[in-house]
Amino acid sequence: MANRVAIVGIGQTTHSGRRPYVNDGELIYDAVTKALADADLSINDMESVMSGNMDLFEGHHLNDAMLNLYSGAAGKPGFKMNTGGTVGSMMAIQGWYHVASGLFDLVLVIGWEKHDEGLVTPAISTITDPAVDRPFLVGAIGGLATVSVAYMQRSGCKLEHAAMVRANASQAAARNPNAHMREIYSVEEVMNARMVMYPLNLLMCCPTSLGATALILASESKAKKICKKPVWMKDHVTVHVEYGGAQFGIGEKRWTSHMEAGAKLFKRNNITKPMVETQVFEMYDPMAFAIPMWLEDFLICEPNEGWKLVEKGALKLEGEYPVSPSGGVLCTNSIGDSAILRVAEAALQIRGDAGEHQVTREVKQALASGFGGSYWSDLLLLSKTKD
Amino acid sequence: MKAKTQEELIYLNMTMKVPYKWRTGETMGEFFRELKENGIIYANQCPTCGRHFCLPKSVCTRDHTKCTERSKWIPVGPKGTLVTYFMAEQSFLLPTTGEMLKIPFAVGIVLLDGAAVILQHQLEETDTEKIKPFMRVEAVIKPKEERKGNIYDIVHFKTIHE
């Protein structure tokens, strides 16, 4: 039986597209010191410090070795993670494993990326087999465009719904001082943006940002002693699937990593009405079709209902089921940081500390997700109470 | 702080040019040999679940069983069904060549007739009004003297009307 694990410290940098006076280590140091201040702890209290990003984005292999003085990892055990879009959620989950094992009482995990240093799309294209797929993959955006076309085809979702999602996200990000793109856009303005990768136009794609997030995780006994508002990591699921026909329901019933993750997590926690039993979802939403499409895939709403929830305004910050009230990945995307930021923002919602973008419903349980690699999913369930 | 000299002080411009030589593996090697010598697209089969893979796989992702037995390979396509696609209207740097992508560039996810899994390759059609999911397409294979035993021996998929 795993020991209970709580988030007791949260720190994030501000996010932007460019921050020329800060190097990688200084960026990490910023998030780490904020998390330590939030938990009222010192780096010496941390038994393990671990970081994750995608090495190729900054062109800096094994960067955790050189950055250990900034992260505070020097002299401590730990791992480096590099799992693409799920780096951040895997950092939170990896921290969970360390504490849940009973071997550690306090662990610091960091997700970071600095996209102003290299090119994102060519780096992402290298995830595929060079002999067969690589010439035909244009970064994450190519793959995300294909699933968007398929979603529109099967569900009846239109480009306008994606534009509504982006307009909503812009309203949310405008209330989040740490978000990267904080401009407010109307549906019409989103519709008129330059086409990048049909069906995704410039505003329907996530930006390339820089930023870092650090979380401090504690064992139950430690959390009780040091923290007034612990957020409990109740459960989490990681799913890897093959990329094949199942993604599109070809030759077999449609089945994706998100569907597997939602089915497992909700079954294990006896959740039958996810939109009632969890009150907010910080989703890894890297393009504008993601929120409606993946609410369906995570089995949170019925198939082909996601875009109808968008139309009703149900997913807005003050709506009946707020999704990504921080503005999400759509407005801030520092990839290795993006998924840990979802966990951090979901935890802030539970604590009631999200400030201007705190949702209007009372939050007792929250979901956070990560997505990336070759269609990999992480789904985490956070809770105000430990049971 | 925004002065040009300051900018130069805080940036290091560097380009990494790193050559690689990747192995395609036994299964894909055989696939490319058939494509080059005979112009035929082959699928192999998982002995456990029976699925025909094109592009062929050495190991079934689900069953973790080896599926390289050559006698079980079957020709698939060249006709197939377009499942979905994307269309690049902005150019990006290509990591394999260091060149910029020539746009417009449409890529289709295609299920070849006889195969159970999808493959992705370029579409000849680049007008999004004319590309419809589930339309029929056919692989255009280069003439024998131009084939090199790589994925570009398939030029693209053209739209067909049956």
Ligand SMILES: [Zn+2]
């Ligand atoms: Zn099989």
